[in-house]
Amino acid sequence: MxxxxxxxxxxxxxxxxxxxxxxxxxxxxxxxxxxxxxxxxxxxxxASRLSGQDPTLWGEAAREEASIRLAWTHLHETSRALLEPLRALRAELATEGVDRVVLCGMGGSSLAPEVIAGTAGCQLVVLDSTHPDQVRRALDGDLSATVVVVSSKSGSTVETDSQRRAFEAAFTAAGIDAPSRMVAVTDPGSALQRAAQDAGYRAVFEADPNVGGRFSALTAFGLVPAALAGADVEQLLDEAAAVAEFFxxxxxxxxxxxxxxxxxxxxxxxxxxxxxxxxxxxxxxxxxxxxxxxxxxxxxxxxxxxxxxxxxxxxxxxxxxxxxxxxxxxxxxxxxxxxxxxxxxxxxxxxxxxxxxxxxxxxxxxxxxxxxxxGINPFDQPNVEAAKKAARGMLESTPTPEPPAFTDSGVEVRGSDGLLDGATSVADALGALLGRLDSDRGYLAVMAYLDREGPAATILSGVRPALARRTGRPVTFGWGPRFLHSTGQYHKGGPATGVFLQLTGTPSAVVDIPGSDFDFTTLIAAQADGDADVLADLGRPVLRLHVNDQDSLAWLAGVLTGPPA
Incomplete structure (x- = not known):
């Protein structure tokens, strides 16, 4: 140094x-x-205690959780057992003309594989959304050349389970033996492992259960989808091994x-x-x-x-x-x-x-x-479950949708208690939200429950920097429900300095979830509703804007990126 x-x-x-x-x-x-x-x-x-997997580094309160979450420090060694099975499976699939890899996973199950494959220049379809338009796009690809990797530690994640069901049905409808095109990555003994083995999936890869999702880049969760897409994951492990001793x-x-x-x-x-x-x-x-x-x-x-x-x-x-x-x-x-x-x-x-x-x-x-x-435990995520529980409650009770406070140019406006008092336009509502922003320590979170691969991505591309310029404060931009497995924890468990702008829309596609009494449209709406409710219950200011078509979204983007009214 x-x-x-x-x-x-x-x-x-x-x-x-x-x-x-x-x-x-x-x-x-x-x-x-x-x-x-x-x-x-x-x-x-x-450093040496961390590498030696000492669970006492973060205090007694964190000891129990840390004791089963530190195996990531040696993954550059322990994950090498995956290399030969992955080479063999990729070769098998190639001989069958199967070279389109779709990954169904959320958070730690999808972010690292996306980075690995993208860095290697390999094509990997990452389905980390419940938005029907994004799900439909993945389903409409060439199924004759597709293998689906279903990644979930527990196997009970509602997003991944729903995606799994949709692909199994799509393969069957196309006359393709679904299990032969399905690969599972999960923890030993999970619900997904049992379901995959019972169904006769092409392969089931067990990840190290003593690694948390966000630390799992070098486990089966990161390596399996990326390797099947063509990335050199042995080199990845070599790169980690080259520096592990220094850390x-x-x-x-x-x-x-x-x-x-x-x-x-x-x-x-x-x-x-x-x-x-x-x-x-x-x-x-x-x-x-x-x-x-x-x-x-x-x-x-x-x-x-x-x-x-x-x-x-x-x-x-x-x-x-x-x-x-x-x-x-x-x-x-x-x-x-x-x-x-x-x-x-x-x-x-x-x-x-x-x-x-x-x-x-x-x-x-x-x-x-x-x-x-x-002075905190870095291995738990106590507030992630709150939004999941709220979404499940919405799905089970199917409450009548909350009517908007008002509608402006095709944009339905809703807000947490007291936020919209006196507001009659989107510009008023946005001004009210930003008026709650602490000018010294605050931040604005834009949460878009929209199709991150469709037109919305282009339409909203200038929103984040424009709002940062307008407020003079940091602005985050997250695609829902993806961010619920990421910054969603900080939104609810971190300092109460955030104000929250939620964007939702009416999907153009309708995609059923086989075996469920709700479809993807209902699911993503429940996730957005649940997230907003949890934030509001914690006293966080939440402005909710819903658009019904691309024209109203484009108009809304103009309001968000333009100067204050």
Missing amino acids: SEGPGAAATIAWAGPDEGAVIEVSATGAAARAVSAHLPGLLAERT AEDNEANPALVLGAALAGTSPLRDKVVIRDAGSGLFHLGDWAEQLIAESTGKEGTGLLPVAVEPGAPELRDGARAGDILPVLLTPMTDDAADVDDSGAETTEVTVSGSLGGAFLLWEHAVAVAGAIL
Whole structure:
């Protein structure tokens, strides 16, 4: 590790003698955080205890959960048993002309495979939504060339179970033996394992049960779908193995300790971790890190809010950066100007670069270290279940939909108690929501329960930065129900500083869920309703805007991206 002259600066790297394969730098407040916390982390032997799977690092309250959640530290060794079966299965499928891989999974079951396949340039259809239009698109692909990977630790996740049922029925309707095209990834003894074995699935891969979902990138959950899509997952494990020993060392040059201290050790805490990819070459790594950070730290009224942003994001502009923002740039190893954004105006606080396998392991170690600094258990997610329970309640009772407070230009407007008093237009309602935003510590979460692969993605592409410019505060953008397995935990368990804008729409497709008394339209509506209700019950301001067609969505996007009325 080296420290720069003048302003505090720290650089740490890991890798074999021939060169670093992971590098972390910290400047300013982040470097001061490293200097403040490294001595304590070293004295506590945090790195070696973590690598040695010591469950006492996070206190007695976390001990029971941590004792069954630390096997991820050695996955670069233990996951190698998957390699030969995966090579054999991919070869079998190729001889049958099956080369379209669809992944049905949520959260940790889908984010890492998407990153691995995308970084490798492989095609993987990721179905991590209950939106009927997105489900229909996946079902309408070439089923004769399709294999479906159903990934769920428990097998009872409603989204994944519904997707599984839909594909089994579609294969059968197409005259294809459904079990021969289905692969399951799950924990031993789960409901999915039993169902897959009873049905005679093509393959069932057991994941390590002592690894939580968001730490599962190098388990079967990350490797199976990516390998079947053509990614070299052996190389991924090799990349992680090349740095694992460095992350286990109790010394000041450990990049995982440096990153963990930089993330969680600033004083006052810079709890908005704004992540921008600056040419790292790692496909959507920020989206994967978003879940890891938010679910691991956002609880007990504290935590770190990851904010994935685009180049030139308002949150990172010189002179506009708030004191609670910690910029993190994902850079290539060869980048000599990582501390400057596209305009040349931004001095960053943290940069991270390196191989994908190394990056997975780095961030996992760093977030575990951050949990110890924050004094929370990074392995539970107590508030994720709240939204699931509320959605189940909606499905079981099928309540009469709440009428809108009013409708403006085809947009139905609803809000939490007291939010819409006096409002008669969408602009009024938005102004009321933003009026609740704390100008010093607050954030706005845009939650779009829409088809993230359809026209909505293009129509809403400018909404996040526009709202960030308008408010001068960090803005997150999440596709529902995907974000419920990510930032949804932070929304409910983290600091009560958020205001929430929920966008919903009327799907164009109707897709049944075989064996269920509800369809995908009903399911995603229940998930949106349940999420909004839980937030409102916690006293969070929630504005709900529902559109019935693309024209009203385009009009709404104009209101959201335009200047205040």
